[in-house]
Amino acid sequence: MADERGPVVDDEPPMRMREQIVLQVGGRLLTPFILLFALYVQFHGDFGPGGGFQAGVLFAAALVLFGLLFGVDRVQQVIPVSVSEVMIAVGVLLYAGVGVTTLLLGSAFLDYDALSAEHGQHWGILLVEAGVGIAVAATMTRLYYAFGSLHPDSEPAAGEHGE
Amino acid sequence: MAAESVGQGLQQVALSTAFDVHFPALEVVLPLVAAPLCFLFRSRAFARILSAAVAWLTFGVALVLLQKVLAEGTVRYPLGGWAAPYGIEYRVTVAGAWVILVVSLVAALTLLFDSRGSASRLAPERRYLYYSAFLLCLAGLLGMAITGDLFNIFVFLEISSLSSYALIALGRDRRALMASYSYLIMGTIGGGFFMIGVGLLYQMTGTLNVEDMAQRLPAVLDTRTVLVGFAFLLVGLSIKLAVFPLHQWLPNAYTFAPPRVSAFLAGTATKVSYYVMAEVVFVLFGAHFVFTEIGLGAVLMPLSVAAMFVGSLAAIYQADLRRLLAYSSIGQLGYMTLGLSLANVEGLTSGLVHVFNHGVTKSGLFLVVACVGYRTGRTTVRSMAGLGTRMPATSLAFVIGGMSLIGVPGTAGFVSKWELIRGALAAERLWLAAVVLVSSLLAVVYVWRVVEMIYFGRPEGLESLGRDGEPVREAPFSMLLPTLILVAATVVFGLWSDPTLSVARSAAVELLGGAGG
Amino acid sequence: MAAAEATAAAAAPLPVRDLAVVELGPLPLEVLLLALLGLTAVVILRTRELFPAALLTGVFSLINAGLFTLMDGVDVAFTEAAVGAGISTVLFLGALSMMDRSERQRPPRWRALLAVVLTGAALIYGTFDMPSYGDPQAPVHRHIAPQYLAGAEAVHIPNVVTVVLASYRGYDTLGETVVVLTAGVGVVILLGGRRRRRSAGVGSTIEAGGRDGG
Numbered sequence: 017m018a019d020e021r022g023p024v025v026d027d028e029p030p031m032r033m034r035e036q037i038v039l040q041v042g043g044r045l046l047t048p049f050i051l052l053f054a055l056y057v058q059f060h061g062d063f064g065p066g067g068g069f070q071a072g073v074l075f076a077a078a079l080v081l082f083g084l085l086f087g088v089d090r091v092q093q094v095i096p097v098s099v100s101e102v103m104i105a106v107g108v109l110l111y112a113g114v115g116v117t118t119l120l121l122g123s124a125f126l127d128y129d130a131l132s133a134e135h136g137q138h139w140g141i142l143l144v145e146a147g148v149g150i151a152v153a154a155t156m157t158r159l160y161y162a163f164g165s166l167h168p169d170s171e172p173a174a175g176e177h178g179e
Numbered sequence: 180m181a182a183e184s185v186g187q188g189l190q191q192v193a194l195s196t197a198f199d200v201h202f203p204a205l206e207v208v209l210p211l212v213a214a215p216l217c218f219l220f221r222s223r224a225f226a227r228i229l230s231a232a233v234a235w236l237t238f239g240v241a242l243v244l245l246q247k248v249l250a251e252g253t254v255r256y257p258l259g260g261w262a263a264p265y266g267i268e269y270r271v272t273v274a275g276a277w278v279i280l281v282v283s284l285v286a287a288l289t290l291l292f293d294s295r296g297s298a299s300r301l302a303p304e305r306r307y308l309y310y311s312a313f314l315l316c317l318a319g320l321l322g323m324a325i326t327g328d329l330f331n332i333f334v335f336l337e338i339s340s341l342s343s344y345a346l347i348a349l350g351r352d353r354r355a356l357m358a359s360y361s362y363l364i365m366g367t368i369g370g371g372f373f374m375i376g377v378g379l380l381y382q383m384t385g386t387l388n389v390e391d392m393a394q395r396l397p398a399v400l401d402t403r404t405v406l407v408g409f410a411f412l413l414v415g416l417s418i419k420l421a422v423f424p425l426h427q428w429l430p431n432a433y434t435f436a437p438p439r440v441s442a443f444l445a446g447t448a449t450k451v452s453y454y455v456m457a458e459v460v461f462v463l464f465g466a467h468f469v470f471t472e473i474g475l476g477a478v479l480m481p482l483s484v485a486a487m488f489v490g491s492l493a494a495i496y497q498a499d500l501r502r503l504l505a506y507s508s509i510g511q512l513g514y515m516t517l518g519l520s521l522a523n524v525e526g527l528t529s530g531l532v533h534v535f536n537h538g539v540t541k542s543g544l545f546l547v548v549a550c551v552g553y554r555t556g557r558t559t560v561r562s563m564a565g566l567g568t569r570m571p572a573t574s575l576a577f578v579i580g581g582m583s584l585i586g587v588p589g590t591a592g593f594v595s596k597w598e599l600i601r602g603a604l605a606a607e608r609l610w611l612a613a614v615v616l617v618s619s620l621l622a623v624v625y626v627w628r629v630v631e632m633i634y635f636g637r638p639e640g641l642e643s644l645g646r647d648g649e650p651v652r653e654a655p656f657s658m659l660l661p662t663l664i665l666v667a668a669t670v671v672f673g674l675w676s677d678p679t680l681s682v683a684r685s686a687a688v689e690l691l692g693g694a695g696g
Numbered sequence: 697m698a699a700a701e702a703t704a705a706a707a708a709p710l711p712v713r714d715l716a717v718v719e720l721g722p723l724p725l726e727v728l729l730l731a732l733l734g735l736t737a738v739v740i741l742r743t744r745e746l747f748p749a750a751l752l753t754g755v756f757s758l759i760n761a762g763l764f765t766l767m768d769g770v771d772v773a774f775t776e777a778a779v780g781a782g783i784s785t786v787l788f789l790g791a792l793s794m795m796d797r798s799e800r801q802r803p804p805r806w807r808a809l810l811a812v813v814l815t816g817a818a819l820i821y822g823t824f825d826m827p828s829y830g831d832p833q834a835p836v837h838r839h840i841a842p843q844y845l846a847g848a849e850a851v852h853i854p855n856v857v858t859v860v861l862a863s864y865r866g867y868d869t870l871g872e873t874v875v876v877l878t879a880g881v882g883v884v885i886l887l888g889g890r891r892r893r894r895s896a897g898v899g900s901t902i903e904a905g906g907r908d909g910g
């Protein structure tokens with residue numbers, strides 16, 4: 017366990033990162049644009065490449081970037097652990113809920129045409145993609161919390177995990 | 180939507196207005212929706228009640244589906260309203276309905292089992308996660324058996340596998356983590372192989388629907404790509420099915436998982452993989468290609484025989500009851516794959532009827548061990564010493580379950596073995612019938628070891644005291660009930676084998692009939 | 697009738713572009729990327745330091761994403777870049793922060809090597825009868841895809857990938873979303889309770905599943 021390289025890598029990168037003003041300013045500037053791009057990818061999936069999955073990952077990536085630079089605890093002030101967990105379930109339930117709705121309307125499970133004769137496919141795809149986006153973003157964020165908060169550097173956040 | 184005018188691929192499939200047409204979808208969607216609900220509400224009590232209710236509902240739906248399939252033939256359900264092969268189709272066959280019946284029954288009974296005090300490493304207020312993962316595993320297993328789409332099988336295989344890794348890792352012994360990890364590695368390789376196989380076959384046929392692919396495969400059967408695709412599918416499934424020598428993940432996984440998880444997985448997971456393998460072999464490729472042209476029997480038959488002996492021999496030497504049962508499972512799976520490799524109605528019938536017979540037997544036995552573990556705090560063979568008088572019902576349950584593993588007449592295990600021997604004789608392989616009988620003698624040895632301990636063993640020293648130093652007594656009713664139901668089923672369907680055998684036989688006939696049969 | 701029409705309409709733009717690819721064979725850029733991919737894989741295998749290895753898996757994914765783009769699989773490339781090169785690298789690094797940084801020296805495992813070589817050989821053997829790259833006559837272009845193209849046009853959604861994923865095969869996508877949920881549940885089960893125990897002062901409880909003791 018006592019690898020001679022261990023302590024060096026353990027402690028220093030976060031420290032150094034703390035001092036990297038360029039990274040911090042850059043990250044602060046980039047984060048909103050990544051979030052915006054994520055939303056673009058989410059809603060533009062009908063026309064260009066992308067969709068809920070990619071958008072969700074991008075959204076989480078913005079949070080991860082912010083967390084790497086400023087600490088997980090600051091991300092968790094915005095999105096607590098419990099919220100990330102709730103959103104995972106909400107995303108899946110939104111997707112499955114569309115299916116259950118179409119089923120209750122008398123069509124097959126996930127047959128979006130039941131939603132509206134004219135725009136059913138559009139609405140259905142929009143909703144399920146939103147479900148995918150929410151679930152993926154929330155899961156990726158939760159995974160990052162799980163692994164990121166194991167980092168010694170974020171120890172002060174212990175106990176504030178909203179659970 | 181202007182679908183109808185565009186092309187047949189877009190044709191919306193009209194569904195009848197009766198609600199029961201949605202049953203195939205509901206069978207999987209119920210646990211699939213219940214799992215995130217458990218995760219959302221974070222309440223142990225809510226999760227417990229919901230999961231039990233959903234499991235019994237899926238069992239009810241499975242019963243209806245089986246009746247429907249037997250009466251009207253294959254039941255189809257177009258998900259998203261898209262006709263196959265453009266959309267994903269649920270195709271409930273007799274064999275599929277049979278398997279989901281077993282899976283949902285075992286799930287319902289293991290969830291009925293009260294796991295108080297034992298179970299997992301989870302703190303009580305986080306126990307809702309367990310039910311969430313359990314429901315996901317159930318949904319995954321049901322989805323694999325019910326779908327008629329090759330990629331959809333993979334998706335649900337992933338769901339069931341991932342959730343079972345998490346469930347196994349919950350075992351109280353720390354070695355559960357390592358067991359889960361090695362299962363994760365093996366299972367991921369298995370899933371990856373399956374995926375590669377699907378990819379290769381898709382490339383050669385342009386479709387993912389099982390029936391559609393079965394119709395398009397004959398034109399390209401002689402290509403190397405299809406041959407390799409078949410091999411990858413088969414190896415991937417063999418890992419999940421724990422075919423010898425790819426079984427090494429199984430003993431640790433079943434030994435260290437939480438008691439109910441062992442009981443559930445031992446009765447279901449490998450059975451579903453068995454069905455998918457039968458579907459790939461007989462429906463997708465057809466018995467002629469697989470057995471006559473490639474000669475799979477020459478490989479699968481010796482491996483099955485090896486599994487029967489290696490599994491049973493290893494079981495004899497185990498000190499831990501759950502490991503004993505796990506090795507016994509490897510042997511029992513050998514009987515099932517042997518039935519498949521015979522490629523005749525009797526052989527396949529024996530394999531399919533064993534899905535039920537072994538499913539209830541092994542789950543029942545794992546629950547017996549869970550009862551013993553709850554009272555004695557241990558799950559070693561020695562911990563059974565003298566239980567005959569102190570836990571009479573549990574002890575009797577073990578004896579009956581053990582007899583079913585051996586294949587004693589009057590138990591469910593006998594029904595499967597008799598059919599298997601008939602299959603071996605029908606294939607004019609007398610030696611195989613002899614091998615099956617000899618391997619059963621090995622089961623006598625490992626079962627007798629435990630039975631001897633139960634009735635003739637003397638607990639020594641601290642062994643006479645159970646968990647927390649209390650005297651050992653019969654397990655509480657809430658644990659005993661599902662255990663006894665499962666064990667009783669092995670007797671009921673051992674004596675009254677008509678229903679199980681006839682369903683398994685029609686499933687076998689249907690599978691051997693191949694695509695569209 | 698209508699189906700045939702749709703097929704013809706959908707298939708029309710395809711051959712022009714794809715035939716060019718067939719005639720030229722794999723483009724130099726693709727060969728270059730493939731070589732880089734192989735090189736990265738070998739380096740990942742050879743290095744005993746897990747930190748660079750984790751970073752290199754990100755590079756591997758990025759190259760992969762480039763290859764997918766060249767194959768016109770922009771959506772896949774997008775996902776690969778975001779997940780493979782982005783998030784999963786971060787997760788690897790996060791996991792590394794709690795364990796040894798370098799792999800222990802192990803004796804070579806010949807059985808594993810044999811299994812890998814056999815698998816690789818089988819895969820290569822399997823490519824011999826595959827349709828050529830970009831072949832417009834390949835079954836994947838002939839059988840179902842034309843209907844998907846026509847269907848996407850009918851609902852006025854230009855990105856056919858979205859229509860296939862979210863509508864035709866929407867149930868698979870629901871399944872994949874549930875896979876993501878399952879991963880989330882699994883991680884919460886295994887790592888979720890850790891902090892609380894720890895802050896309560898129970899160092900490395902079994903719940904923590906910590907790697908102490910090596």
